[in-house]
Each structure stands twice: as C-alpha cells, then as structure tokens.
Amino acid sequence: MLGVDATLRVLRPVAGLYSGGQEVGRPTPLPATQCQPGGGQPYSQTVPPGNYALLAVKQPMPRMQPSPSLSLVVELQAAGGLDAYSQEVQRLVSRGWARLELFDQHNQVQSGYWRVPVRALPIRPSLSPVQLNSVPQVGNMELCLRVVNARDRDVQSLAKIDPSNTSHYKYPSMVSNIPATLQGNRPLSLSTLQPSAANNLFSLLPYTDHEDPPPMEDPNQR
Numbered sequence: 001m002l003g004v005d006a007t008l009r010v011l012r013p014v015a016g017l018y019s020g021g022q023e024v025g026r027p028t029p030l031p032a033t034q035c036q037p038g039g040g041q042p043y044s045q046t047v048p049p050g051n052y053a054l055l056a057v058k059q060p061m062p063r064m065q066p067s068p069s070l071s072l073v074v075e076l077q078a079a080g081g082l083d084a085y086s087q088e089v090q091r092l093v094s095r096g097w098a099r100l101e102l103f104d105q106h107n108q109v110q111s112g113y114w115r116v117p118v119r120a121l122p123i124r125p126s127l128s129p130v131q132l133n134s135v136p137q138v139g140n141m142e143l144c145l146r147v148v149n150a151r152d153r154d155v156q157s158l159a160k161i162d163p164s165n166t167s168h169y170k171y172p173s174m175v176s177n178i179p180a181t182l183q184g185n186r187p188l189s190l191s192t193l194q195p196s197a198a199n200n201l202f203s204l205l206p207y208t209d210h211e212d213p214p215p216m217e218d219p220n221q222r
Contacts, residue, residue: 002163008080014029035053071099076097078092097121116171120138
C-alpha cells in the first residue's frame with residue numbers, strides 16, 4: 001500500500017468477490033500491518049508521496065466459473081488520525097476501497113502486477129470503470145497487488161516485495177471487460193460460483209491456458 005497518510009498507524013485490507021456488483025460469499029479480513037514512514041525510501045517517480053504498508057499476504061480464491069463480471073473489491077480499514085471530535089481513532093474503521101476486474105472479455109485471468117487507486121467511501125462495486133474513475137481518490141493511496149494462476153503460485157512466491165520498485169505495476173484499463181450483451185444481465189448466481197465438489201481446497205485463481213511470466217528479477221542480485 002503506497003501513499004498512506006502520515007496520521008494512519010495500522011492498515012487492514014478486507015477482500016471480497018463481487019459478480020455484477022453483487023457480493024459472492026463473505027468478505028475475508030486479512031492481517032493488519034503497521035504503517036511505515038516513506039521518507040526512508042529512495043526517490044522514485046513511480047512512488048506517490050506518503051507512508052507505506054507491506055500487506056505481504058496471499059488471498060486464495062475459490063475455483064469458479066470465469067466471467068468478466070467477477071471483480072475483487074478490497075476495503076481498506078485503518079486506525080489513526082482524528083475523528084470529528086479531534087480524538088485519535090484507536091480502532092480499525094473503513095477509510096476507502098479499491099476494485100479490480102479479474103477476467104477479461106475472453107474469460108482469461110487478468111494476471112500480472114496491478115496498481116489500483118483507493119477510492120473514497122461508500123463502497124460501490126457495481127460502478128462502471130468510467131464511473132469508478134470519477135470517484136475521488138483517498139489522498140495518494142494506491143493498492144499494489146499481483147493476480148496469478150494457481151499453477152504458477154510457487155514461482156510467483158519468489159518475487160520480492162519492494163515498496164521503492166513499483167514501475168512494473170500498471171493501472172487497470174478504464175474500458176469495461178463486460179461485453180455489451182452481458183451488461184444488462186443478472187449477476188452470476190451463488191450456486192454457479194461455488195467451489196467444485198471435487199476440489200474443496202482453495203486455489204489462487206481458476207486454471208486457464210494462460211501462463212504467468214516469472215517474477216521480476218531484482219537487478220541487485222545479478
């Protein structure tokens with residue numbers, strides 16, 4: 001997490017799946033982490049001003065039917081800062097949210113390194129990409145994350161997390177992945193999206209014909 005306001009002390013992401021703006025299953029609170037001062041990081045044009053937090057966690061996704069209407073919504077909860085009565089906020093409260101569409105219009109996993117702006121509340125998963133882009137950003141906060149196929153998770157786990165090296169993270173397209181013929185359809189039913197009975201274990205994402213590239217190599221290790 002980059003561009004974190006200096007008044008925030010702790011961040012916790014809460015990950016949820018949505019289909020056509022409708023929640024699929026229950027959101028998953030991920031471990032909270034302490035915010036770190038950004039002043040010690042080397043200057044880089046790709047790093048927004050502010051502090052940072054290393055959310056070094058893996059979030060498995062259930063094996064489900066691919067669909068361009070499926071998206072990952074991450075709520076950002078934080079402790080710190082002042083409330084309306086100028087009292088420091090001690091508990092975790094919602095501060096913003098980010099959304100990333102998981103499949104393209106060809107039902108291929110949008111694997112790769114992504115950089116998603118954190119938007120102001122309230123959480124509105126059903127917004128189109130253009131509408132989402134009109135929602136104000138929360139300061140300079142950006143969520144950096146990777147989406148990988150389950151079969152590539154061992155290789156991708158070798159990637160080093162470095163908050164000063166974000167040039168290979170890219171912003172999602174503002175063009176919707178949902179074909180026009182599907183825009184007005186009902187969201188996928190929960191029964192369609194349940195993990196298969198033959199595999200009750202969670203995988204990072206469904207298997208496809210796409211193979212993820214190896215993680216970025218650290219130039220200092222050459």
